[in-house]
Amino acid sequence: MKKRTSPILAAILACGLSGTANAAAVFWSFDTQTDGLGSYATAISAIDGFASASSVxxxxxVQATNHLGGAAFTDFEDTFWAGSGGTVSPGHSLTWNGNSINNSFSVTLNTTGLESINIRLDVRSAGTSPLxxxxxxTYAIGGSEAVTIDTVDLTFATGSSFGEWSADLSSIVAINNQSSVTLTWNIATIPGGASLRVDNLQITAAAIPEPATLASVLGGAVALAVLCTKRRRASANAPVRS
Known part of the structure; x- marks a missing residue:
């Protein structure tokens, strides 16, 4: 016989699931047009839920002049951005060429009311002895000193194709609910004959549950525990049928 889910349990599960959904997202395509035939740009391509975010x-x-080449991607708004997957049009990307030093890229976010930051991007590292x-x-709160994040895997695949790199920063609670958080990727010197491209940077976050929501979930959990206890007692005291 199929067991029915308690209404209280169903409500608790619903609250839990809604809390894990992305409440905010921001995306940089590095192109002004979805067909990849526009111009190179570092401005935000799409944003929702974040109070603000900066250009990259x-x-x-040693940076490319036209930044041609990018990876195809469908962003959080379900918008498709075309990319060749290589070094030619369509698409644009952040590009560093051989012998470039002091390399990095950064974004600044307002994470007020948000937590569980997650990042994804596409990277292409190709040529002779690529990175x-x-x-x-690193992250920096406001104008404070940068702090290295040592809980993420910084490695990525090398080769002539773009590959996805991602990082879950949900354990870095210091960047939650802040008016200004700057994330910076530092990159070593690009070997001569190699290049590095970064495309389709997308950052998502979840809403911090409000006290009323937490109280509701806790109250539901207590009520469910009481209900289960009563059912067990009733079952234990029920007469045994012969």
């Missing part, structure tokens, strides 16, 4: 800033001594990892990923 970057450093490096296989970012040097570091």
């Amino acid at each position: 800033t970057r450093t490096g001594t 296989s990892a970012f040097s570091s990923l």
Whole structure:
């Protein structure tokens, strides 16, 4: 016989599931057009839920002039952005060429009311002795000193195709509910004959549950525990049928 889910349990599960959904997202395509035939741009392509976010800033001594080449991707708004998957049109991407030093890129976010930050991007590291990892990923609150995040895997695949890199920052509670958080990816010197491209940067976050929501979930859990206890007692005291 199929067991029915208690209405209280159903409500608790609903609250829990809604709390894990993305409440905010921001996306940078590095192109002004979805067909990949626009111009290179570091401005935000789409944003929802974040109070604010910056354009992508970057450093490096040998950067491409046209930044052609990008990976195809469908963003959080279900918008498709075309990309060649290589070094030619369509698509644009952040590009560093061989012998570039002091390389990095950064974004600044307002995470007020948000937690569980997650990041994904596409990276293409190709050529002779290409890099296989970012040097570091750091965060800075406001104008404070940067702090290295040592809980994420900085490595990525190398080769002529773009591959996805992602990081779950939900354990970094210091970046939750802040008016200004700057994330910076530091990159080692690009070997001569190699290049590095970064495309389709997307950051998502979940809403911090309000006290009323937490109280509701806790109250439901207590009520469910009481109900289960009563049912067990009733079952234990029920007469045994012969």
